[in-house]
Amino acid sequence: MDVVIGQLLTGMSTGSILLLAALGLSLVFGQMGVINMAHGEFIMAGSYTAFVTQQVLGTAGVSLPVALVTGFAVGGLLGVALEATLIRRLYHRPLDTLLVTFGVGMVLQQLARDVFGAPAVNVTAPQWLVGGVELFGTVVPKTRVFILVLATLCVLALTAVLRYTAMGRRIRAVVGNRDLAETAGISSRRTDLTTFFIGSGLAGVAGVALTLIGSTSPTTGQSYVIDAFLVVVAGGLGQLKGAVIAAFALGSLQSFFEYSTTASLAKVGVFLVIVIFLQLRPQGLFSLKTRSLA
Amino acid sequence: MTTFRSAVTTAHAWGSPSRWRALAGFALAAAMLFGLAPAVLSEFRLNLLAKFLCYAIVAVGIGLAWGRGGMLTLGQGVFFGLGAYLMAMHLKLADAELRDGPGSVPVFLQIAGFTEVPGWWAPLASPVVTLLAILVLPALVAVLLGLVIFKRRVKGAYFAILSQALAAAFAILLVGQQSVGGSNGLSSFHSFFGFALNDPVNMRMLFFIAAGTLLAVVLFAWQLTRSRYGELLVAVRDQEERVRFLGYDPANIKVAAYAVAAAFAGIAGALFVPVVGIVSPADVGVLPSIAFLIGVAIGGRETLLGPVIGAIAVAWAQTTLSEQFPSMWTYAQGLLFIAVVGFLPGGLASIVAVLKRRSGTVTKPGVRHATAPEEATA
Numbered sequence: 001m002d003v004v005i006g007q008l009l010t011g012m013s014t015g016s017i018l019l020l021a022a023l024g025l026s027l028v029f030g031q032m033g034v035i036n037m038a039h040g041e042f043i044m045a046g047s048y049t050a051f052v053t054q055q056v057l058g059t060a061g062v063s064l065p066v067a068l069v070t071g072f073a074v075g076g077l078l079g080v081a082l083e084a085t086l087i088r089r090l091y092h093r094p095l096d097t098l099l100v101t102f103g104v105g106m107v108l109q110q111l112a113r114d115v116f117g118a119p120a121v122n123v124t125a126p127q128w129l130v131g132g133v134e135l136f137g138t139v140v141p142k143t144r145v146f147i148l149v150l151a152t153l154c155v156l157a158l159t160a161v162l163r164y165t166a167m168g169r170r171i172r173a174v175v176g177n178r179d180l181a182e183t184a185g186i187s188s189r190r191t192d193l194t195t196f197f198i199g200s201g202l203a204g205v206a207g208v209a210l211t212l213i214g215s216t217s218p219t220t221g222q223s224y225v226i227d228a229f230l231v232v233v234a235g236g237l238g239q240l241k242g243a244v245i246a247a248f249a250l251g252s253l254q255s256f257f258e259y260s261t262t263a264s265l266a267k268v269g270v271f272l273v274i275v276i277f278l279q280l281r282p283q284g285l286f287s288l289k290t291r292s293l294a
Numbered sequence: 295m296t297t298f299r300s301a302v303t304t305a306h307a308w309g310s311p312s313r314w315r316a317l318a319g320f321a322l323a324a325a326m327l328f329g330l331a332p333a334v335l336s337e338f339r340l341n342l343l344a345k346f347l348c349y350a351i352v353a354v355g356i357g358l359a360w361g362r363g364g365m366l367t368l369g370q371g372v373f374f375g376l377g378a379y380l381m382a383m384h385l386k387l388a389d390a391e392l393r394d395g396p397g398s399v400p401v402f403l404q405i406a407g408f409t410e411v412p413g414w415w416a417p418l419a420s421p422v423v424t425l426l427a428i429l430v431l432p433a434l435v436a437v438l439l440g441l442v443i444f445k446r447r448v449k450g451a452y453f454a455i456l457s458q459a460l461a462a463a464f465a466i467l468l469v470g471q472q473s474v475g476g477s478n479g480l481s482s483f484h485s486f487f488g489f490a491l492n493d494p495v496n497m498r499m500l501f502f503i504a505a506g507t508l509l510a511v512v513l514f515a516w517q518l519t520r521s522r523y524g525e526l527l528v529a530v531r532d533q534e535e536r537v538r539f540l541g542y543d544p545a546n547i548k549v550a551a552y553a554v555a556a557a558f559a560g561i562a563g564a565l566f567v568p569v570v571g572i573v574s575p576a577d578v579g580v581l582p583s584i585a586f587l588i589g590v591a592i593g594g595r596e597t598l599l600g601p602v603i604g605a606i607a608v609a610w611a612q613t614t615l616s617e618q619f620p621s622m623w624t625y626a627q628g629l630l631f632i633a634v635v636g637f638l639p640g641g642l643a644s645i646v647a648v649l650k651r652r653s654g655t656v657t658k659p660g661v662r663h664a665t666a667p668e669e670a671t672a
Contacts, residue, residue, distance in 0.1 A: 035455070094451055095450050098366065099591060103635070105628075106631070107628035113621065226580065263470070264469060264471075267467070271460060274456070274459070275439075275456065279446055282446040282447055
């Protein structure tokens with residue numbers, strides 16, 4: 001029983017990391033059909049923002065909250081720059097956005113390598129996150145609890161923004177029916193930019209959070225982006241609740257597979273489960289009901 | 295296959311001018327590969343070119359699946375890797391057999407703690423089984439994956455992501471398997487079906503095999519694209535629903551092209567191993583899989599020769615430039631990718647058509663989008 005709870009907690013923790021990485025992706029992919037492979041590099045940019053913030057401010061206790069804000073801004077601005085220069089030309093070629101943004105990711109990675117060097121850098125966790133807390137008889141590192149809380153807060157904030165603000169209503173309108181929203185006087189151009197800012201900003205936040213559990217290198221983002229995409233695919237396009245459930249399901253699945261086999265077989269296992277799951281629900285857990293034939 | 299032909303295929307019938315032009319080009323390429331290259335290139339450069347030809351074989355398959363079929367496959371490294379590892383395992387077993395007699399265990403396996411050859415390896419001691427496996431296994435994996443994805447009508451972007459996840463999982467799986475060398479992979483092969491690999495004459499022979507295979511693969515793809523099937527494939531790419539309404543199953547059409555592309559990649563991987571002398575998880579993961587695409591995109595995904603020329607040019611540029619400016623090459627590669635895919639989707643092969651259109655001499659659009667319009671809303 002202890003093993004089950006322990007693995008479940010590990011799974012929740014892995015899931016919350018996946019969720020943070022996938023949240024922004026889900027928003028962007030869902031709304032605009034844009035496959036942003038540079039999302040991983042935006043995560044990396046968030047991690048380096050945390051590193052730089054700590055270098056400048058010195059004390060870890062102050063730098064983490066500051067980095068969460070600056071990380072959001074850095075990620076968001078990178079996203080806006082990408083949308084305004086490249087993505088907007090490619091809305092009718094979704095598969096090509098994948099390749100173009102992959103090119104952007106390559107450039108950003110090399111940029112990070114030239115600026116910060118190829119070796120990994122470390123960010124010190126603040127004093128109040130050192131050590132662990134005991135949950136159901138298992139000791140969980142405080143940093144992981146923090147990430148779980150942060151992921152929850154991000155989901156709640158995003159839900160609130162989408163549900164209760166005028167901006168959120170515009171975003172949902174454009175997701176639902178772009179042409180009709182245009183007709184109703186919503187500028188889908190500006191809505192797209194806003195969505196991209198929020199989505200990429202969330203990548204920055206994820207990057208800041210990831211510095212708490214590992215070191216940062218130019219390839220940091222790469223290791224998360226594929227898993228994040230799988231979460232989005234399994235969860236259903238642009239579905240917040242789908243992403244949440246899929247992230248925790250895949251996280252737990254991975255931790256249980258890892259416990260019973262090896263880490264490398266666990267990856268393959270998770271992949272197979274997703275493929276089998278897509279046999280049952282090709283459109284993911286939840287899907288938007290639209291009248292489009294496609 | 296069928297006795298009747300559509301109006302479009304008759305235009306490509308035997309004896310038409312376009313066929314003669316293509317045959318002339320084919321003969322020219324053969325002359326360059328078999329005559330010019332061995333005459334002017336040093337042993338080292340020739341071996342390098344043989345490696346690039348392997349990439350070009352993969353590229354022909356990608357051109358077929360992606361350019362013609364609209365299936366963006368980000369996981370060709372898996373099939374390349376399957377072919378490569380099958381060949382590498384055979385070469386290892388053959389080397390051990392040559393040194394210590396039949397059934398003996400390769401040294402690296404002994405170091406990893408194996409006292410006997412793992413059961414699933416053992417059949418690869420036979421050259422015939424190995425060659426058959428190289429031809430069949432990658433295609434089989436592609437058929438299985440293609441069936442589960444396309445039959446359920448999983449769409450373009452989903453397929454791309456799943457194929458990429460497969461590449462990631464495959465590379466991670468290989469790293470974890472000590473029986474295939476773990477993260478070091480398999481290397482230092484001494485012989486290739488009984489021919490010593492340190493002999494320059496045999497290395498030259500390998501180049502000719504690679505060149506011959508590339509020509510055969512191009513010829514096969516050429517026939518395929520001009521057949522009725524080739525037209526159906528393009529039709530599925532452009533208007534999948536209409537093809538379905540016409541009574542065809544688009545899934546089968548897609549699976550076939552995907553399997554052919556996988557088989558090409560497997561063959562290329564098998565050739566890569568004796569040519570380069572090593573295969574490791576670093577050759578089969580996500581990054582190499584996308585590197586395959588870069589050459590295809592730059593050369594022109596929808597053409598037959600574009601992928602070949604693009605793959606060779608990119609690999610050549612990477613080798614020569616990254617020696618001198620390692621970081622510059624990554625920028626160049628990324629920017630080239632952005633520029634070509636973003637602004638010249640037909641690749642360099644379409645540049646003439648685009649320029650003509652710009653200058654107003656041709657009104658017909660020369661560049662088609664590789665993805666069907668409906669996918670924008672998928």
